[in-house]
Amino acid sequence: MKDFAIFWGCTIQTRFPFLEKSTRMVLDGFNLPYRDLDGFTCCPEKSLVNNVDHGLWVLTAARNIALLDKAGVDLVSPCTGCVSNLATVNSELHLSYKEKNNVNSILNEVGLEFKGKNKLRHLVPFFHDEVGIPSIKNKIVKPFNGMRIAIHYGCHMIRPSHSLKNDDPLEPKKFDNLIRAMGAESVQHMTKLMCCGQGLDRVDQHENALHFARLKLKELKTLKADAMALCCPSCYLQFDNNQFLMEKEGEKFGIPILYFTELLGLAMGYKPEDLGLDSHRTPATNFLEKWDRLNEELSQTTELNRQLEQGFGIAQHT
Amino acid sequence: MLNLKLLEVCSKCGACYHICPSSLNMEGYDPRAVIKDIISGKHEKWLEHKSIWQCLECHYCLEICFQHYGFESAMTAMRTLAAKKGMTPPQVKRGWDMFIKTGRLGEPMASARKKLGLPEAAKSGSEDFKKIVKIYQESKKQILISKS
Numbered sequence: 001m002k003d004f005a006i007f008w009g010c011t012i013q014t015r016f017p018f019l020e021k022s023t024r025m026v027l028d029g030f031n032l033p034y035r036d037l038d039g040f041t042c043c044p045e046k047s048l049v050n051n052v053d054h055g056l057w058v059l060t061a062a063r064n065i066a067l068l069d070k071a072g073v074d075l076v077s078p079c080t081g082c083v084s085n086l087a088t089v090n091s092e093l094h095l096s097y098k099e100k101n102n103v104n105s106i107l108n109e110v111g112l113e114f115k116g117k118n119k120l121r122h123l124v125p126f127f128h129d130e131v132g133i134p135s136i137k138n139k140i141v142k143p144f145n146g147m148r149i150a151i152h153y154g155c156h157m158i159r160p161s162h163s164l165k166n167d168d169p170l171e172p173k174k175f176d177n178l179i180r181a182m183g184a185e186s187v188q189h190m191t192k193l194m195c196c197g198q199g200l201d202r203v204d205q206h207e208n209a210l211h212f213a214r215l216k217l218k219e220l221k222t223l224k225a226d227a228m229a230l231c232c233p234s235c236y237l238q239f240d241n242n243q244f245l246m247e248k249e250g251e252k253f254g255i256p257i258l259y260f261t262e263l264l265g266l267a268m269g270y271k272p273e274d275l276g277l278d279s280h281r282t283p284a285t286n287f288l289e290k291w292d293r294l295n296e297e298l299s300q301t302t303e304l305n306r307q308l309e310q311g312f313g314i315a316q317h318t
Numbered sequence: 319m320l321n322l323k324l325l326e327v328c329s330k331c332g333a334c335y336h337i338c339p340s341s342l343n344m345e346g347y348d349p350r351a352v353i354k355d356i357i358s359g360k361h362e363k364w365l366e367h368k369s370i371w372q373c374l375e376c377h378y379c380l381e382i383c384f385q386h387y388g389f390e391s392a393m394t395a396m397r398t399l400a401a402k403k404g405m406t407p408p409q410v411k412r413g414w415d416m417f418i419k420t421g422r423l424g425e426p427m428a429s430a431r432k433k434l435g436l437p438e439a440a441k442s443g444s445e446d447f448k449k450i451v452k453i454y455q456e457s458k459k460q461i462l463i464s465k466s
């Protein structure tokens with residue numbers, strides 16, 4: 001596997017360092033060749049920078065990508081927004097020779113050149129495509145069998161598809177495959193692909209942001225999902241923090257919000273507190289208790305099956 | 319970018335309205351009305367309207383659009399025009415100021431990192447960033463870095 005730089009982005013490092021922790025733990029657990037690269041800035045955030053100055057949005061992203069060209073490494077990020085922004089600029093520059101030249105004439109002044117030769121990937125499709133389901137299954141010591149998990153992909157993990165090219169933009173499968181590989185049921189729901197709506201909080205429309213969070217949380221509560229799984233700090237902020245704020249005002253949802261890396265880490269046998277689960281504002285206590293209980297039952301049947309197999313004297317499916 | 323030819327088609331299509339999460343879930347959000355006004359040269363009133371900031375940039379419209387255009391192109395154009403006139407929501411202004419000053423939207427939390435046992439954060443590229451912003455703003459190239 002080619003070496004890759006991790007692009008943490010502003011939100012994780014500024015607000016949710018525990019998400020960096022769980023990400024590092026699973027990357028280390030799989031012995032993956034990642035490194036931290038000096039020199040990155042904000043990806044930059046599209047809804048902020050591109051709205052005000054498209055050229056600067058392109059230039060800043062191109063500079064981040066040029067750092068990869070210089071170091072000769074791919075990029076993987078646990079933030080959907082970062083990857084989507086970088087990939088969008090990457091494809092825009094590959095399509096326009098003139099624009100690329102203009103960008104490079106400026107980047108040359110700081111000793112960089114945009115080539116866009118390396119892969120830019122989000123952590124979820126990266127695990128699916130590069131690490132692969134079989135290796136992931138091999139690492140699972142405490143599966144989520146019997147747990148009902150609702151996936152929130154997050155728009156920018158998969159869209160715009162002309163730049164990301166990693167899954168079906170309207171009917172993605174990879175996150176589902178990963179959750180199932182950990183033993184859980186992927187609960188299908190109407191709002192599965194609906195935008196989280198966190199962007200509304202960034203334009204001073206808090207009530208509208210809450211409205212979007214409520215739509216999804218209500219549905220998951222009705223469906224009795226045990227947790228929501230996602231892999232984007234913005235979506236995480238929207239559902240963990242805004243759920244907490246709404247519960248404080250008396251609404252009840254009780255849906256723990258778990259990061260992909262936290263789920264994978266748990267299934268690999270890491271302790272919830274080491275993974276940073278105690279930093280969540282919406283507690284995951286019920287989820288963890290049910291999971292413990294199911295695993296106890298599971299280990300009993302596993303033992304019985306082992307005895308049965310011995311009786312037959314031939315290898316059987318477990 | 320605005321493209322009147324594409325917008326003309328939008329005014330007869332409207333397909334993405336039915337998949338757009340903001341249109342479906344927020345009272346009064348309707349890019350079709352904005353597009354109609356752009357075509358007839360009456361877009362001005364939208365610049366101060368909160369609607370144009372309600373597009374979530376989820377790219378749903380882009381994905382289903384047979385022109386690969388999407389409502390979002392019109393909404394982004396309106397936001398950019400509004401920003402040029404200084405009509406941004408306060409939070410956008412704060413975010414922009416911080417971005418231009420530091421190249422980031424916040425700094426890593428050193429104490430929390432230590433507590434979690436995380437290594438020191440990698441160095442930010444803010445110095446080089448500020449250099450290229452300066453060159454960019456001084457040069458005329460800025461008009462050339464744009465989607466054609």
Ligand code: SF4
Binds near residue numbers: 338339373376
């Ligand atoms: S990008 Fe904006 S206009 Fe397009 S579907 Fe999403 S919210 Fe609607």
Ligand code: SF4
Binds near residue numbers: 383384385386
């Ligand atoms: S953006 Fe595309 S899908 Fe939406 S109304 Fe216009 S032509 Fe139709």
